Amino acid sequence: MSERPRSAELELRHADCGYARHVVLRDVSLGFRAGEACCLLGPNGVGKTTLFGTLLGRLRPRSGQVLVGGRDRATVSDRDFAQMVAYVPQATDVPADLTVLDVALAGSASRVGPLGAPGREEYERTEEVLSQLGIERLRDRSFQEVSGGERQMALIARALVQGARIVLMDEPTASLDFGNQVRVLSCVRSLVAEGRGVVMTTHNPEHAFLCCSRAVLLCSDGHLEDGPVEEIVREEALRATYGVGVRIGEVTMGDGSRVRACVPELG
């Protein structure tokens, strides 16, 4: 298991993660900080959602600790937590009929408090975020009626309005078309460029090369590998994790930079 990075803003320390009768991940020590994108990889059922649930305080660690800004998660109010950590769920959970603007504006709830109502400042910030993400045209559309990719962008907008330094994204590209996947990955890069931290899960290891500097691979035997993407996302590791052959090559981009790409070997 790798060492904890220093000054992590969100951290698991020797945490056993799981449910009443089922510990899914044992003795996990991982720290996440602003200015870094980390990709969480692993096969179905290995425990990625369980790890997120624990980081978010929805699941209590069976042992060990979750620390937020150095404080035990259990001592941090949900409101304070929301100012430090935002969560972008998969876009499949559709709330009651709200516009895209309403969904994004909900990100300001932790700042205005339970009895407050968003004011001009919150509306202006929300409009700004919608245009930053290029979805201002969707402002008054029903969240239920926009496409999956547009919903995902609206949920990312909500996290940006929330203003948290660390953003957890659960399979942000799942069920998106190619164009929307690329837009979401570009958005991850922009978040990091503006100093936020992103922790995202994906079932496409190539996404780690595109927008993350760090990868955490959860292996079926319960062990975990954590490090720079190029050291973690390797052909042998992917074969061991997913049980399929994969070749990793490099592609030269338009600006001359080289990016790694994964191509599976079909049996």
Ligand SMILES: Nc1ncnc2c1ncn2[C@@H]1O[C@H](COP(=O)(O)OP(=O)(O)OP(=O)(O)O)[C@@H](O)[C@H]1O
């Ligand atoms: N509420 C629960 N109670 C008991 N066990 C659970 C519960 N939810 C999930 N599990 C089990 O925990 C393990 C990890 O599940 P988890 O959903 O965290 O995996 P995952 O890596 O997110 O999978 P996927 O890639 O398919 O989303 C699985 O064995 C699952 O069956």
